[in-house]
Amino acid sequence: STGGAVATPEDHDVEYLTPVSIGTPEQILNLDIDTGSSDLWVFSSETSRSEVKGQTLYDPSNSSTAQKLEGYTWSISYGDGSSSAGEVYLDTVSIGALTVSSQAVEVAQKVSSEFTSDSNNDGLLGLGFGSLNTVQPNAQKTFFDNAMPALDSPVFTADLKAGIPGRYNFGYIDPNAYTGNITYVSVDDSQGFWDWTSPGYAIGSGSFENTTIKGIADTGTSLLLLPSSVVSAYYGKISGAKYDSTQAGYVLPCSPTPPDFAFGVGDDGAAIVLPGKYINYAPTGSSGTTCFGGIQGDSGIGFAIFGDVALKAAFVVFDGGSKTLGWASK
Numbered sequence: 001s002t003g004g005a006v007a008t009p010e011d012h013d014v015e016y017l018t019p020v021s022i023g024t025p026e027q028i029l030n031l032d033i034d035t036g037s038s039d040l041w042v043f044s045s046e047t048s049r050s051e052v053k054g055q056t057l058y059d060p061s062n063s064s065t066a067q068k069l070e071g072y073t074w075s076i077s078y079g080d081g082s083s084s085a086g087e088v089y090l091d092t093v094s095i096g097a098l099t100v101s102s103q104a105v106e107v108a109q110k111v112s113s114e115f116t117s118d119s120n121n122d123g124l125l126g127l128g129f130g131s132l133n134t135v136q137p138n139a140q141k142t143f144f145d146n147a148m149p150a151l152d153s154p155v156f157t158a159d160l161k162a163g164i165p166g167r168y169n170f171g172y173i174d175p176n177a178y179t180g181n182i183t184y185v186s187v188d189d190s191q192g193f194w195d196w197t198s199p200g201y202a203i204g205s206g207s208f209e210n211t212t213i214k215g216i217a218d219t220g221t222s223l224l225l226l227p228s229s230v231v232s233a234y235y236g237k238i239s240g241a242k243y244d245s246t247q248a249g250y251v252l253p254c255s256p257t258p259p260d261f262a263f264g265v266g267d268d269g270a271a272i273v274l275p276g277k278y279i280n281y282a283p284t285g286s287s288g289t290t291c292f293g294g295i296q297g298d299s300g301i302g303f304a305i306f307g308d309v310a311l312k313a314a315f316v317v318f319d320g321g322s323k324t325l326g327w328a329s330k
């Protein structure tokens, strides 16, 4: 079997939302597919009313296939300090033509203010490794883990785009979605992430800098978070770029367009090139002359995060069979 659905960007490509069908008859929610976590949780009829602002709610009592897992609970917190918690049902979940009949659907009873204010985001669908799932007393499998045995190929692909809808596909690799070759690299799943090592980077037309960058491919993080040495080398090339403590990040003049940024993949010289305009992440003030940088530091996290700013420059294969990541230009 195979499946897939569109991934539509919110403003500034801060996140990508994908329609996911839950229950019988189907209830369609727009979820943030997140390879940095492994819980599928949704706003629901059980979410406290004061914490709901516009989101679509999953109501298990309106689904003939919903079964409550009595006594099961979940609670999760994310890198940006947001959090949610609740109870657990099993129900039918589909992404396009791909259906998992008995998927753990974690219904939120509480969500933090960041989720409440993100009115188009109806929840998250985690595609990290199972070890990250927070359900107690027994961890539950991700949609991908449940689907894998039936898939034509044990893979899903991320084809995020700048400012326009892209796609997540399951079970196959669309040869029309990328150019050149796909370079596969090994993944360390010991922390539950799609964790890999890039051999280095290049700035604009500059020479390639060999320096190992260990980080995760994370569709749920908006920016490209890199070691401070790399980040200061990049912004050091841009007159007017500086670290702005009030914004808690590097800012730069929105024009002229900043230099491209390339990160290496594999040891054959392959690289993914981010066009400089991707680094103009969003205007900071009303003037529109200063932009918040799409590349920021990873200090305090312990590893780099190849988030949407990086992923939208590539076609990425998440191979659950060989536990490898495939990177291609497009």
Ligand SMILES: CC(C)(C)S(=O)(=O)N[C@@H](Cc1ccccc1)C(=O)N[C@@H](Cc1c[nH]c[nH+]1)C(=O)N[C@@H](CC1CCCCC1)C(O)(O)C(F)(F)C(=O)NCCN1CCOCC1
Residues within 6 Å of the ligand: 014, 015, 032, 034, 035, 036, 037, 038, 076, 077, 078, 079, 080, 081, 082, 114, 118, 132, 133, 134, 218, 219, 220, 221, 222, 223, 301, 305, 307
């Ligand atoms: C708000 C912002 C300034 C634009 S942002 O750049 O911070 N963007 C947020 C995502 C976002 C988009 C839209 C609205 C609100 C929030 C962002 O990039 N958040 C990252 C920031 C980060 C990562 N690391 C350090 N800081 C994050 O927490 N991403 C997680 C998913 C997010 C959570 C908030 C809602 C949107 C999805 C994540 O899952 O990708 C994660 F990997 F970073 C993470 O936190 N994974 C949780 C891992 N735990 C380990 C223990 O077991 C449970 C799971």
